[in-house]
Amino acid sequence: MPSPQKIRNLAIIAHVDHGKTTLVDNLLKAGGTYRENQATTERAMDSMDLEREKGITIKAKNTGVHYGDYIINIVDTPGHADFGGEVERVMKMVDGVLLVVDAYEGPQAQTRFVLKKALAQGLHPVVFVNKMDRPNIDPEKVKDQVLELFLELEATDEQFNAPFIYGSARAGWVSDTPTGEQMSMTHMLDKIKEFIPAPKAEEEGDFQMLISNIDWDNFVGRVAVGKIGRGKVKMGDRVYLLGRTPDEAAKPLKVTKVFQYTGLASTDTSEGTAGDIVGIAGFEDADIGQTVGGSADSPALPFMAIDPPTIEMQISVNDSPLGGREGDHVTSRKIRDRLMKEAKANVALQVNDTDLAGIFSVAARGAMQIAVLVEQMRREGYEVCVSRPMAITKKDDQGRIQEPFETMWVESPEEYLGGIMKRIAARKGRIDDIKPHAHSTTIVCTIPTRGIIGFEFELMNLTSGHGIFSHLFKEYGPHCGIMQTRTTGTLVSTETGEATGYALDTIQVRGKLFVGPGDAVYDGMLIGENPRTDDLPVNPCRAKQLTNFRTTGADKGIALTPPVRFSLERAIEYIQGDELVECTPKNIRLRKRILDSSLRARETKKMKDLAENS
Numbered sequence: 001m002p003s004p005q006k007i008r009n010l011a012i013i014a015h016v017d018h019g020k021t022t023l024v025d026n027l028l029k030a031g032g033t034y035r036e037n038q039a040t041t042e043r044a045m046d047s048m049d050l051e052r053e054k055g056i057t058i059k060a061k062n063t064g065v066h067y068g069d070y071i072i073n074i075v076d077t078p079g080h081a082d083f084g085g086e087v088e089r090v091m092k093m094v095d096g097v098l099l100v101v102d103a104y105e106g107p108q109a110q111t112r113f114v115l116k117k118a119l120a121q122g123l124h125p126v127v128f129v130n131k132m133d134r135p136n137i138d139p140e141k142v143k144d145q146v147l148e149l150f151l152e153l154e155a156t157d158e159q160f161n162a163p164f165i166y167g168s169a170r171a172g173w174v175s176d177t178p179t180g181e182q183m184s185m186t187h188m189l190d191k192i193k194e195f196i197p198a199p200k201a202e203e204e205g206d207f208q209m210l211i212s213n214i215d216w217d218n219f220v221g222r223v224a225v226g227k228i229g230r231g232k233v234k235m236g237d238r239v240y241l242l243g244r245t246p247d248e249a250a251k252p253l254k255v256t257k258v259f260q261y262t263g264l265a266s267t268d269t270s271e272g273t274a275g276d277i278v279g280i281a282g283f284e285d286a287d288i289g290q291t292v293g294g295s296a297d298s299p300a301l302p303f304m305a306i307d308p309p310t311i312e313m314q315i316s317v318n319d320s321p322l323g324g325r326e327g328d329h330v331t332s333r334k335i336r337d338r339l340m341k342e343a344k345a346n347v348a349l350q351v352n353d354t355d356l357a358g359i360f361s362v363a364a365r366g367a368m369q370i371a372v373l374v375e376q377m378r379r380e381g382y383e384v385c386v387s388r389p390m391a392i393t394k395k396d397d398q399g400r401i402q403e404p405f406e407t408m409w410v411e412s413p414e415e416y417l418g419g420i421m422k423r424i425a426a427r428k429g430r431i432d433d434i435k436p437h438a439h440s441t442t443i444v445c446t447i448p449t450r451g452i453i454g455f456e457f458e459l460m461n462l463t464s465g466h467g468i469f470s471h472l473f474k475e476y477g478p479h480c481g482i483m484q485t486r487t488t489g490t491l492v493s494t495e496t497g498e499a500t501g502y503a504l505d506t507i508q509v510r511g512k513l514f515v516g517p518g519d520a521v522y523d524g525m526l527i528g529e530n531p532r533t534d535d536l537p538v539n540p541c542r543a544k545q546l547t548n549f550r551t552t553g554a555d556k557g558i559a560l561t562p563p564v565r566f567s568l569e570r571a572i573e574y575i576q577g578d579e580l581v582e583c584t585p586k587n588i589r590l591r592k593r594i595l596d597s598s599l600r601a602r603e604t605k606k607m608k609d610l611a612e613n614s
Contacts, residue, residue, distance in 0.1 A: 003203065003273070003275075004198050004199050004201045004203065004273075004274050004275030005198045006069055006070050006071065006198075007070070007071050007072075007073065007198060007199055007275040007276055008070065008071070008072045008073065008095070008096070008192055008193060008196045008198065008199075009073045009075075009093060009094040009095050009096070009196075009199055009227060009275070009277060010072070010073070010074060010075070010094050010095070010096045010097060010098055010126075010192060010196050011074075011075040011076075011090055011091065011093075011094045011096075011097050011098070011118070011123075012024060012074060012075070012076055012097070012098045012100060013097050013098070013099055013100070013111070013114040013115065013118065014099065014100035014101065014111060014114075014130075019100060019102070019130045019131060019169045019170065020076065020098075020100040020130075020169075021076060022169045022170055023098075023100060023128065023130065023169035024063070024074055024076050025169075026169050026172050026185045027065055027072075027074065027185060027188065027189065028063065028065060029172075029185065030065075030067075030184065030185035030186045030188070030189055063076075063261050064260065064261045064277070065189065067186075067189045067193070070193055071276065072189060072192055072193075073093075073094075073261065073276070073277040074098075075090045075093060075094055075277075090212055090213070091117055091118060091121045091123065092121075092210055092212050092226075092227070093212045093213075093226060093227040093277055094123060094227075095123060095124065095196060095197050095198070095199050095200070096123050096124040096125065096126065096192075096195070096196035096197065097114075097115070097118045097123050097124070097125050097126070098125075098126050098128055098192070099111070099115060099125050099126070099127045099128065099146070099162075100128050100130050100169075101127065101128070101129055101130065101142055101146060102130060102131050102134075102142075103129050103130060103131050103132050103134060103137040103138070103139050103142055103166070104131065104134050104135075104136060104137045104138070104142075106141070106142045106145040106146075107142075107145055107146055107149050108409070108470055111149070112149060112153070112472065115149065115153060116153045119150070119153050119154070119155050119156075119159055122156075124158070124159065124162070124195060124196055124197055125150075125155075125159055125162040126162060126163055126165065126191060126192065126195050126196065127143075127146055127162050127163070127164045127165070128164075128165045128166075128167065128169075128174075128188070129142055129143065129164060129165070129166045129167075129178075130167065130168065130169050131168060131169075131170075132166050132167055132168050132175075132178070133168040133170070133171055136439070139166055139178040140178065143164055146164075147160065150162070162195075163191060163195050165187075165188060165191055166178050166180070167182070167188075172184070172185055173185075174187050174188050198275065199227065199274075199275035200229075200275075201227075201228060201229055201230060201274035201275035202229070202230040202231070202274060203231075203232075203273070203274045204230075204231070205230045205231050206230065206231055206293060206294035206295050206298055207228070207230065207231035207232065207233050207237070207239060207292070207293065207294035208228070208229045208230040208231060208291065208292070208293050208294065208298055208301065209224075209226045209227065209228050209229060209233070209278075209280070209291070209292045210226050210227070210229065210289070210290075210291055210301040211224040211225070211226045211286055211287070211288055211289065211290050211291070211292065212225060212226045212227070212288060213225035213226070213288065214286065214287075214288055214344065215259075215279055217257075217259075217279075217281060220256050220257050220281035220282075221281065221283075221284075222281070222283045222284070222285075222286060223257075223259060223279040223280065223281050223283075224279065224280050224281075224283055224286045224290075224292060225277065225278070225279045225280075226277070226278075226292075227275065227276070227277050228272050228273065228274050228275060228276055228277075228278060229274070229301065230274060231274060231294055232271050232272060232273045232274060233255060233258060233271060233272045233278070233280060234255070234258060234270060234271035234272070235255055235256065235257060235258055235270070235271075236254065236255060237254070237255045237294075238252060238253075238254055238255075239252075239253060239254075239255055239280075239282075239292050239293065239294060240252055240253070240292070240293050240294070240295060240296045240298065241253060241283065241286055241290060241292055242290060242291045242292070242293055242298060242300045243300075244287065244289075244290060249296075250293070250296040250297075250298075252296070253282045253283060254282055255280055255281070255282045256281045256282040257279075257280070257281040257282070258270075258271060258272050258278055258279070258280055258281075259278060259279035259280075259281070260272070260276070260278055260279075261277060261278075261279070280292065287344055288344075308392075309348065309349070309350055309363035309364050309365055309392060310365060310366075310391060310392055310404040310406075310449045310473055311363065311364055311365065311366055311367055311369075311370070311389045311390070311391060311392065311449065311453075312361060312362070312363045312364075312389070312390050312391075312392050313361075313362050313363075313364075313367070313370050313386060313387050313388070313389050313390070313572075314354070314359050314360065314361055314362070314386070314387040315335065315339065315359075315360050315362055315370075315374065315384050315385070315386055315387075316356075316358055316359040316360065316384065316385045316386075316387075316580075317330065317331070317332050317335065317358035317359075317383075317384070317385070318330060318383040318384055318385050318582055318583075318584065319358075319385070320385070320522060320525075320582050320589070320591060320595070321496055321522040321523075321595075322520055322522060322582075322584075322589075323383060323582075324383065325584075326383065326584040326585055326586045326587065327381050327382055327383030327584050327585050328381035328382075328585075329380070329381050329382045329383070330382075330383045332357065332358035334382070335358075335360070335377075335382060335384060336353075336360060338377060338380075338382060339351045339360055339362065342373055348364060348365050348369065349362065349363070349364050349369065349373070350362070350363040350364075351363075363392060365473075366452075367389040367453055367569070367572055367573060368569060370386075370389070370572075371568050371569040371572055374386055374568060374572075374583055375568050375569075377583075378568070378583050378584065378585050379585065381585055382583075382585075383582075383583070383584045383585070384583050385580045385581065385582050385583070385591075386572055386580065386581045386583060387575075387577075387580055387593075388453075388572065388573075388575045388576060388577055388579065389450075389453050389572065389573070390450070390577075391403050391404055391448065391449040391450040392404065393479065394476055400478060400479075401478075401479040402476040402477060402478060402479065403448055403449065403450070403476065403477065403478075403479045403480065404448070404449040404473060404475075404476055405446055405447065405448055405449065405474045405475055405476070405477045406446070406447055406448075406449055406452060406471040406472060406473055406474055407432075407444065407445075407446055407471065407472050407474045408424075408429065408444075408445050408446075408447050408452065408469060408470070408471040409442055409443070409444055409469060409470050409471070410424070410442065410443040410445070410459065410467060410468075410469040411437075411440050411441070411442045411443075411467065411468050411469070412440060412441060412443075412459075412463050412466060412467035412468075413439070413440055413441075413463065413466050413467075414436075414440070414441050416462055416463040416466070416467060417434075417441055417443070419462045420443060420459065420462060420463070420467065421443065423455070423458055423459075423462065424443070424445055424447065424451075426483075426484070426485075427447060427448070427451030427452075427455065427483060427485060428447065428448050428451050428480040428481075428483055429445045429446065429447035429448075429451055430445055430446045430447070431443060431444075431445045432444045432445055432446055446474060447471075448480050448483070449473075450483060450485075451480075451483060451485070452471055453485065453573050454485050454486070454573035454574065455469065456469065456573075457570060457573065457574075486574070486576060487533065488511075488529050488530060488531055488532070488533065489529075489530035489531075489532050489533050489534045489535045489536065490526045490528065490529060490530055490535050490536070490579075490590075491507060491510060491511055491513075491526065491527050491528035491529065491530055491535075491536050491538050492524065492525070492526060492527070492535050492536065492537050492538065492592060492597075493521045493522065493523060493524065493525045493526075493527045493537075493538065493539070493540050493541075494523060494537045494538065494539050494597060495521070495522075495523060495539050495540065495541040495542075496521065496522040496523050496541075497520075497521065497541035498518055498519070498520060498521070498541060499515050499516065499517055499518065499519045499520075499521050499527070499540040499541060500517060500540070500541060500542065500543050501517040501558045501560060502542065502543060502544045502558065503538075503539060503540045503541060503542040503543070504516070504517060504540055504560055505558045505559075505560060506542075507527070507528065507538050507540060508528075508560060508561055510528070510530060510536060510538070511528045511529045511530045511531055511536075512528055512529040512561075512563075512564050513527065513528045513560070513561065513563040513564070514526060514527055514528050514529070514563050514564050514565075514566070514590060515527045515528070515540065515563055516560070516562070516563045517560065521540050521541065522591075522595070523595055523596070523597065524591055524592040524594070524595030524596065524597065524600070525589060525590070525591045525592075525595075526579065526589075526590035526591060526592070527540050528563075529564070537597065565588075566588055566590070567588075568581070568583060568588055571588050571590060574590070575590060578592060578593050578594070578600075578603075578604075579591065579592055579593060580592075580593050
């Protein structure tokens with residue numbers, strides 16, 4: 001087994017779509033993971049279906065490259081701010097970071113977020129300026145931007161003097177200068193060996209490991225993943241899972257398997273040594289952040305503090321008239337078990353029971369994080385209803401309500417700036433800076449977290465898909481008051497049954513449709529959008545009254561506009577506070593929280609009276 005001096009542990013960090021997952025693929029090839037005649041897997045580290053579909057990394061995952069007599073453990077971390085909890089916990093496993101930056105776009109918001117966490121931990125950076133084969137690149141300017149960012153984030157002198165490597169992960173070459181000789185990816189592995197320090201680990205002494213990730217193996221169950229800080233571990237060893245608090249007793253357990261992460265899979269290994277990243281099986285219950293020690297009185301290792309969640313949503317049992325028809329897991333017990341299992345493996349997620357039976361509160365960094373969880377549940381056969389995301393508010397010392405604010409960066413061609421700034425103002429945003437570039441302009445603003453919900457789709461429509469934005473939590477500040485993010489009302493079904501072409505033909509003149517002929521609808525379901533702000537009751541099930549002279553053949557003249565079909569993420573951001581998204585394995589439907597129209601009218605009147613009297 002290698003000594004700590006022959007091990008390198010590093011995390012790859014970058015903004016969404018800057019090419020880090022492609023880079024990992026090529027480092028695996030350079031390290032000989034694939035045999036010459038073996039088919040390579042593109043984006044091998046993105047193992048979840050959702051990651052491949054969305055083109056983003058969601059879960060932090062680790063792999064190992066055996067290069068000569070060295071083991072280089074690589075952790076691929078998410079670049080999206082909503083999955084920041086994944087980033088924070090892996091910082092404890094690594095000793096350096098490989099910062100991937102696009103040679104055209106330069107460092108972006110999420111680069112700043114992850115880099116700040118890494119530099120604060122004292123990790124050593126190596127910078128890779130990627131996509132050097134893109135047109136209009138400016139690598140020298142990008143280098144200056146990265147160094148400015150290092151200064152801004154209070155990097156030490158050693159961190160500031162990080163080596164820069166240039167190249168194209170997709171084309172499989174690297175160079176020491178922007179115009180220098182193009183070399184193979186093994187040159188990058190040599191640079192990692194040279195500039196990333198060996199792990200701080202003690203070969204002698206009692207075994208000690210901080211759990212930084214939880215994995216699952218179909219044969220042995222729960223697997224605790226982490227970097228061995230001291231000693232070694234092998235199958236059959238007796239170890240202790242230390243308590244979460246000083247009062248909690250340590251639990252003895254027997255190690256049933258030790259996994260090493262190499263290439264694309266985890267492999268059984270005889271023992272794990274100090275400094276290596278390994279997985280240990282034998283736990284019934286273990287949480288991220290706990291310490292595994294060789295003795296019951298081993299000291300617990302400190303775990304990195306996680307930024308608190310800023311968004312809260314409710315996930316509840318599907319109580320619609322169509323509930324239970326399309327899913328396998330529909331009871332509150334099964335839904336609760338699944339949410340609690342997710343909370344154990346995802347430190348940035350908090351799940352709590354509410355006062356109401358069958359309704360659970362889920363708090364996270366952003367709406368996308370919860371949307372990804374619900375999408376996974378749908379695919380696993382669960383049926384749930386999901387509420388609109390709400391910002392988590394606090395009260396200050398004087399009892400005034402405080403809400404979370406974010407710094408938002410919006411990049412867009414200049415011709416769309418007027419419309420974007422108007423929408424930012426409507427969402428209570430404050431413009432801090434406007435930075436013109438050669439082909440676009442960046443708006444920097446401070447905006448309430450709730451103002452970001454649904455902004456992505458508005459920006460896409462405003463800029464015909466040319467605008468991009470990113471955001472980072474900034475602080476809690478005074479509540480901004482009422483905010484109107486949706487300017488339209490809805491068409492609400494008054495009947496339960498099947499939508500007919502005849503009825504939809506008359507309804508479509510009043511707005512956009514969300515359903516087509518033959519779709520199942522029910523009383524209180526949203527079947528379309530009303531251009532005005534109020535909700536309009538409609539009957540989508542009405543059939544033509546037939547006589548001897550009027551036959552079904554007359555329906556051939558009906559021309560319906562194709563209905564708008566929502567993705568889960570879009571649906572969650574579209575709905576208002578009195579609406580829910582019904583998610584089943586086969587359908588995504590929008591509905592009113594209270595389905596009965598007379599009860600709904602009574603509730604609306606009560607809320608209006610309260611608002612007038614307060």
